[in-house]
Amino acid sequence: MILQLAEAKGCPRDLVGGKAANLAEMISAGFPVPEGFCITTAAYRQILADGAAPLPARLETGIVEAYERLSRGGPVAVRSSSTAEDLPDASFAGQYDTFLGVRGADEVLAAVRRCWASLWSDRATRYREAHDTGHVPGIAVIVQRLVEAECAGVLYTANPVSGKRSEIVVDAAPGLGEAVVSGAVTPDHYRLSGKGEIVEGPGEGCLTPSRLGELAAVGRRLEKHFGAPQDVEWAFDGDGELWLTQSRHITTLFPVPETAGEPRAYWSVNVYQGINRPFTPMGASMIRERQRGMATYMSALGFSDEIVDVDGWLFWDITDGVRSPAKRPKMAAFMDSLAAPSGRLVEQLGRDQRFPSVPPGSDEDTPPENRRRRWDRMIAAWLLPDRARARGVRDAERRIAAFAGPDDATAWQRLSFVESIRGDVCRIEANLPRDANTAGAVGGQLAGRLLRGYVDEAEIAAVFRGIPHNPTTEMDLALWRTGESIRRDDEARRLLLDTAPDELAAKQLAGALPDVIQHGVAAFLTDYGCRATSEIDFGVPRWADDPEPVFAMLVNLLSAEARFESTAAAAETRIVELTRRLPVTKAHRVILARFLLRRSRRLRGLREFPKFCLMRGFAALRKQLLLVGEEIVQAERLGRADDVMFLDLAEVREALDGRDFRAIVARRREVWGREARRPRVPSVLLSDGTVPALESHAGEGDLAGLAAAAGVVTGRARVVRDPDGARIEPGEILVAATTDPGWTPLFLTAAALVTETGGMISHGTTVAREHGIPAVVGVPDATTLITTGRVITVDGSAGTITFGEEHR
Known part of the structure; x- marks a missing residue:
């Protein structure tokens, strides 16, 4: 149950936890890590199984003897190493407890117990739920020799704020690094080039240029070793020796397309299409096929012919349009009409020295005879x-x-x-x-x-x-009319309100609902069962496949007014x-x-x-x-029928021909699930990982975006990240990252709409105007800056969101 830290290399994470596994790997690779030992998850699980209040004597003796061999009674650091920690997509930074300067056997034993208890703290439990780690964690505990730090802190081998891969960021403070990690002190902040040269830093900080260079070099080695940008905790002792106490993936960075040579700029197809989740492999292949029909038009605007796929996030290369003075205004106008503020970001990039302008080409306008034919057809x-x-x-x-x-x-x-x-x-x-x-x-x-x-x-x-004649608003109206019929039937209405949507869906498929619900929903699905949230992804189940979201929307519509008809x-x-x-x-x-x-x-x-x-x-x-x-x-050769959506058509042919794809699909589903948990998608991304920020012109305390649907409404915000099962009370303001037609039934009860992306002709804003609700779109970070329950005023004519006085 007790291993030397170096012995943890190659051990399953379920036995030693993420932190110990990473430290053991670093020791094996020759990085300077303070010596220590690991109390494995087997000890924790035995305590749980036995329901033991005191530690078993054998385990207690083993911990004490290992501690005495390590430090001879001197100070140590006692740190958690959960199996749900330092994961590729969830760092769990600061969620479990660490105890520094622990001295003496009794204090070490008490600290071990407190580390175990921290697995079930409120903050750790909430973090696991938010990141849906998918298993009940265990916890190991690491005991290491304490580095008597002269200076300590955190090193990021990529800029965690801008995403820029060619920048290194260091936060440092005198003394132990825990003060920096926990936010107890304001650290010296350094920004370095990839070569370790100081780009930004304090006039008089606790790190010399030579030490910064040493940190940069070891950071790049760690990044190369682990194959991804790293978040590293470090300390210099009194003798000037560098020690590393942790290294893990920077989990907040957005994946970037592989490129070589000059900087490239990309526009997110996901944002353009109004979906905030990755495409399935089959969906991505269908999008590529779809875009071939638009290739000539998009190329004239400066878009690349091919779409790049990074873990289900699809991107157009827009570098040519950004660099072309002739194409850039047209490209920007097109992008803002569908997914503001993408176009304004393109205009900003046009002034960026990394994207020098190219000489005007021979772009020609539409031939006169084509324009005449177009006008003839419109007349x-x-x-x-x-x-x-x-x-x-x-x-x-x-x-x-x-x-x-x-x-x-x-x-x-x-x-x-x-x-x-x-x-x-x-x-x-x-x-x-x-x-x-x-x-x-x-x-x-x-x-x-x-x-x-x-x-x-x-x-x-x-x-x-x-x-x-708008199929999307006609769909909303059909659903509202179905809800009206159910509202007039007391028994059906009570059943709808008292039964979970998934149960209603199962009964619908079994034909076991009251007639007014059964026939009404069946008729709706006959006409609109082809639709879904994120429906542009071919791999997403349709409402006809799974009507659960339809029942959730019907519950929401029981209180809706006949706004469309009026x-x-x-x-x-x-x-x-x-x-x-x-x-x-x-x-x-x-x-x-x-x-x-x-x-x-x-x-x-x-x-x-x-x-x-x-x-x-x-x-x-x-x-x-x-x-x-x-x-x-x-x-x-597959586990379930819809696994075909995690293949492309060529692979489906291979599967029919005898190839077993179960393991491949399992890995792809895992990646898809990990990526789907990202809180937001950048609309514009640069090849070095930078997510360009928009210059804001809003007043202090207010938010600004694109005025997309006229009107002024004051109400309480409702932030929704997934429309399936969401409830919007009449008068509430819907705040979302993006919307597509699968969201629009919520517009029947929403008083106004605010989104982080969208444009004048995107599907969501088009339907918002037709429902008569104000809309402001292209508001960066709206779902973070606005919280559910907050009173806001949405001015769809001015394109502003103003916070209520009680919240200023």
């Missing part, structure tokens, strides 16, 4: 909007009918069908006619110009609340009222503005239609692939 759509919309719907239905796939086929035939039709499904958005959709958007813009000086932008935006009814009145403000001398403008606003309302809802068609195509292909997965499971 036709304005004149006959219903015909234009019907033509687009017919085209889509014809394409979707071809995605259905065979009912009776072998797994090989199903896979071949998916391979043959994948391109058509993934590029359906690009292939559908956009005339009606474009006419709807441009019509509103032209009307705004005609009314300029008499009507402000917020008033025009209000005209487009409750517009028809905004739609007021639109015509608003059009007449706004256009009457023009003087009688501008009667021609009145007629044209009314015409364009009315036509725009009838066409603008098609903005969401191509994405809905894509989801229907995804659902059809998922059905075929899951059937293939079932056969591979029967052949014992």
